[in-house]
Amino acid sequence: MTSSTLQPAITVLPSKKTPIILTAIAVIVFFCFGLMGNSQSAHFALNSAGDAFKLPELVFPGKASNIVIGLLLIAAAVYSWLQRKKSKTLATWIIALAAILFVLAFLIWVVAGADITTISLASLLAGAVVLAVPLVFGSLSGVLCERAGVVNIAIEGQLLGGAFTAALVSSLTKNAFAGLIAAGIAGALVSLILALFSIKYLVNQIIVGVVLNVLVSGITGFLFTTVMQEDPELYNSPAHLPVIEIPLLSAIPVIGPILFKQSVIGYLMYLAVFIVWFGLFKTKWGLRVRAVGEHPKAADTLGIKVNRTRFWNVTLGGIVAGIGGSFFTLVAIDSFTKEISGGRGFIALAAVIFGRWNPIGAFLAALLFGFADNLQVILTIIGTPVPSQFMAMMPYLVTIFAVAGLVGRSRGPAAAGEPYVKE
């Protein structure tokens, strides 16, 4: 018998990507932030106005602490190379810890080198949440649509449509809540077009989405110049949603302002994240939605109406994104301006992927992007050695690295983007 039974497998080492990234980070921190860093101390304040009790300020000597962090990171990098040699994968907590250490080292380095060497960590985080609100709503819209098998590129258009409609309706009625509801309807209308063309007429979902973004941008831009600017008093001075402080709880340092000092939309955000997560993973509705997004034919053979499910999910996604858009004009900014959403719909799309199509993951990803956004604002104010143009790039750099490098191979719903046609 010419049998060549089971030879030993050829061993192939795991990818070099993680060790290389860790080494690069360690080298940057040790040399650039540490040895070449500024020897002033960086101060991080933890309190904001109205806190119930005071926390001490965190003080880091710039050079020394970054040399220590650099050494820790070098140790992590060496460990990762050794693990790779043993064909083992690196524990996730080491990667997470390295990422946090890197962010910390970066903060210490910029703050220690800035004109004002104190920043408020509390307001940095609170501001991050505020900037993340539209991103969170946008990414929830993306999750709702993609989980059902429809790719929603039109998040940007839904946010923008929501922002415009909220401003217009709230100005006309002098009622912010009417604006909020109108924003939801506007988002749903954008979704209806997406659903109609992608589900009924089987047009490529990406193309419909892109076209919708351009369409909404055009319409709102046109109405802004022809209607709103004619009489801003009447058409573009929206009533605002108040910030509601929950007594006592809002006075807790750091987390108080984040969780208990929000506008109605802010509270709605936390609620929506939970509801979408619970709905998708714990209910009958969610099981059916996910089945439709993964294997529509299987769902069909079990008597589930695939296209109807998709239609309603896309509509629901539109409502969510529309409400998110209203945050721009009802809370954040005084009035509507052209392109007020400024590409945040696309960042929300990145948050969907970075968050692995999970509402909670998308929420955390959106927070990260919000953090990068706010950090850039604050660092520009305190006058860092880094040119402000580079700082302005930061949210987008973080997005690219997050989506391309750090997520690993994440797998979206199998049938996302594919129309379902019965034979």
Added chain:
Amino acid sequence: MKLELRGISKAFGSFYANKNIDLLVDDAQIHCLLGENGAGKSTLMNVLYGLYQPTEGEILLDGNPVEFSGPGDAMAAGIGMVHQHFMLVPVFTVAENIALGSETTKAGGVLDLQVTRKKIREISDRYGFDVDPDAIVEDLPVGVQQRVEIIKALVREAKILILDEPTAVLTPQETDELLEIMRQLKANGTSIVFISHKLREVRAVSDVITVIRRGEVIDSVSPESSTTELANLMVGRSVELNLNKAAATPGEAVLQVKDLTVIDPAGSTTLNAVTFDIHEGEILAVAGVQGNGQTELTEAILGTQAVTAGSVKLAGEELVGKSVKQVLRAGVGFVPEDRSVHGLVTQFSIEENLVLDLYDRAPFGKGISMNLDAIKKNATQQIKDFDVRTDNALNPASSLSGGNQQKVVMARELSRDLKLFIASQPTRGVDVGSIEFLHRRIVAERDKGTPVMIVSTELDEVMELADRIAVLYKGKINGIVPGNTSREVLGLMMAGVTAEEAAEQAEFTKSDNEPVEAVPTSERSENQEGEGQ
């Protein structure tokens, strides 16, 4: 439950996939629908399951006429179907898949999978299925996935179970287990409609066999009918079932594959240090259950699959790292597993398809122009030689039947001077008449002295053609055995048992209990068409 179909017709445009079909399935009966690919079996079952609306005719359950507007209605009426391609969501757990569509919920639509888990365990225990309700479906072997499908139907209290080509993806042992399950279900009062084209299984388990050909019922016969009788009914003429190939006269080992390894982008090893060689004038058949690395192996040799490590030497020349064109020029003939996607440009004419790899060289191409006369002459000759049934060489390849399409691919690949011939699933979805012809051509190529590699998931085909058999299991060669190795041993090897152990175990079971009706070698080749439609 008693099922009756009366005068069912299903037309797609002017084409009748089913014509005036009458069928009676009794209570607790295993009723087999036997027919070639494209005979209309699956269409009929899709009509019964509510996926298609019949053009004419009616369906009666226990004597009462019923109408199904969708699968939901059919299920509610007690009809369950296990599709050929499983209707399971791969990333869901078993319990989630089974609950889907008929979920038990607590207040507010909150899923209660506990009830489903309990039902799964009950059924699993009753039939000895051994299915874990919390396993993720994509991690389960195909055989277990199929049981999940059966549980899915049983949980919905199916009284009539339709099994559409259920054995196509199973190893012989898994097939035997499935047949046993079918007998148990029958004993519990479930009627089964068993769709198949594999005579061995059909005869082993059916109570009645209804033969369907070109959308019409030809006859209903008893399982005692001989395989030759059944094959003749199925094909509509008498079929020669014996290939009668001469013994091989192997020469030098021309193809030497060493440690060939493929790791896919997701990081899983699809081909693991595969080493074998093929001699001149010999057919090496690669057997294995679908998805064990067959596709990767053939494509790695051709060069359409990136190779992680290892070498492929053809007559001393290294093929790894060469372009596909260089590999073809080195004398490799390649019949891909999916002819309509990778073997033909179906919108191109037959004539053009016959020179897809030769259009740029003499006599077909000269400079920037093609010699249309030479192409026409070549087509006329090949169509005659390979008995391609068409009235015009300018017809698009898509107008041909599966068997004739495969003849075109085979004719093209064999028209060059070959140093190695690789054919993947050479007769999948091909009618019995063409199978015979294609097999003879493959053997003829071997007799010219060419080393031949056949990759097939149909064990019958492997046993018919092979001089030696290499069994692939999870990307590894699980032993290379002589061509006359028994079905039992091969089956065990396909499930991961080594050649030596398999031989011992097969010996043991033979004395212990009777395996499912062995078919003499001379009656085997009718089973060989593939499962794809």
